[in-house]
Amino acid sequence: MAARLGARLSCLSAAAQFGLWHLDDGLLHLSVPPNAGHFDAGPHRAHWGRGPLPSPRYGLVEPLENALVHIADCQPFENALAVWESAQNRDAFSPDYLAGLQLRSAAANRVRTASTSLSDSGIETIPRVRLERLGIRMQQQVLVDGHRLDGLIGERLVLQIDGFAYHQADQRGRDIAADRRLVLRGYTVLRFDYRQILFDWPTVEAQILAAMARGAHLAR
Structure with missing residues (x-):
């Protein structure tokens, strides 16, 4: 499709090609040369902005660096940040390399400043961003009882987040056992799944705030 239209895959369509975590919006995202003149994207989404790298003359996918800039310009901040952090988590970029990229996009600079590899x-990523908007800091990958926590609020409120992939019974059993050990050590553990984070955030937020109102995040 990209070749037929004289464009290249970019933004979320490129993220899918690179195997990065992203929220699919159902559109085909295409990068169009700035000098392409009139371009009819039809039901697809065209991106005209330049990235930090030259586009390949014959390639059908934008370099990942350029795709990330288009993602920052196109997607809501938290969604864009999730893709950027996925790229860092997969060692697609070192922090020094990412910091050295010449970015002309204000949105891309904002996402880069906020991104981590945790x-x-x-x-x-998404719950961390949403909690920060409420003034709540969620630490990530804190090591407790030999187990890295997805999120820790204060000293004692643990957030564990199950991803989209189905948990095998033995892994699920290990997760629940780890939760029990944390509770016995005085932690409060709230475990949420992919569906709840993305589609029932008001309930997730309300339960976190209720736990904090009871002092569950404070050391006893």
Whole structure:
């Protein structure tokens, strides 16, 4: 499709090609040369902005660096940040390399400043961003009892987040056992799944705030 239209895959369509975590919006995202003149994208989404790297003359997919800029310009901040952090988590970029990219996009600079390599997947990035908007800091990958926590609020409120992939019974059993050990050590553990984070966030937020109102995040 991209070749037929004289364009290249970019934005979320390129993220899918690179195997990065992303929230599919159902559109085909195409990068169009700035000098292409009139371009009829039809039901697809065209991106005209330049990225930090030259586009390949014959390639059908934009370089990942360019695709990330288009993602930052196109997607809501938290969704874009999730993709950028997925790229870092997969060692697609070193922090020094990412910091050195010449970015002309204000949105891309904002996402770059906020991004870290601590999220195992985007489903861990999104709650961190949403809680930060409420003034709540969620630490990531804190080591407790030999187990890295998805999120820790204060000293004692643990957030564990199950991804989209189905948990095998033995892995699920290990997760629940780890939760029990944390509770016995005085932690409060709230475990949420992919569906709840993406489609029932008001309930997730309300339960976190209720736990904090009871002082569950404070050391006893």
